[in-house]
Amino acid sequence: MAEISIDDGRLIVEIEGLSRVWALKKRLSIPLTHVRGATADPGIVREPKGFRAPGTHFPGLIVAGTFHIGGERVFWDVRDASKAVVVELTDERYARLIVQVSDPRAAVALIERAKLPS
């Protein structure tokens, strides 16, 4: 599970609980200018994930850590597919983050609103 917030023009993704262990990450901080958008997407967990390095992958149970697919690096932290949110990035180490949040709709709205010109 991840907690998403916005702080001083940056997207902050805090990895919570045991996910820290599986994903081998505690916190990601990304400038909003490098965030292209966010989408609630439960169906993405059925997609091929590529190979894992480093992190944990028990198919059907835990997907957490860095995965490599199609020449891209993708960060996964999802146990409950219905709460998966995809955050597309540019000019970052990861091409996208796929994380589980408590309220996908609110998380997407938070990111999309933060990206709108004020």
Added chain:
Amino acid sequence: MRSAARLFAGRSYDGTSIDDLVTHLGLHRNSLYKTFGSKRGLYLAALRWSLEHEVAPLIERVAEAAGPAEALRAALGPPDGGGGLDLLLLAAVERAPEDAEVAELVARTLAALDEAAGGSAPEPGTEPPADAHTSDDGLAVALSAAIIGLRIRTRSGAPGADVDRACAALAHRVGHH
């Protein structure tokens, strides 16, 4: 973009999942994210496509119409009975209240529709009223509201959305005022 616009116009923004988009557009999921950044990014592209390729030609037909009744027919008759307005109308009620970029696109398009409706010439044989300018502005808004209202009623399948009857009534009323 046409397929995406049809999908969003038929199922709404919230009702269209990424699974729906991947299945109907034949896109790979990663390509969708790489190209559009998000579902919202794809939606904005589809909405802009619809405004340019469906709504703008409809607005042109309204602007060229000879009088309000003809403008109604031009908007809601062939080729698609006003179906090209559907994504705009859904965007106005579903997305515009919470998305400033959608709100701006909707407002700009409705203003263009008002202007086109105001530009349609009076019915042949009718005298322009003394306060022509004010009346024309009011009539333009009433006419674009009638176009939108009739399209909503047709789409909902509700009875009473007879465009020909509405055109005849409008021609009759405008001709007598």
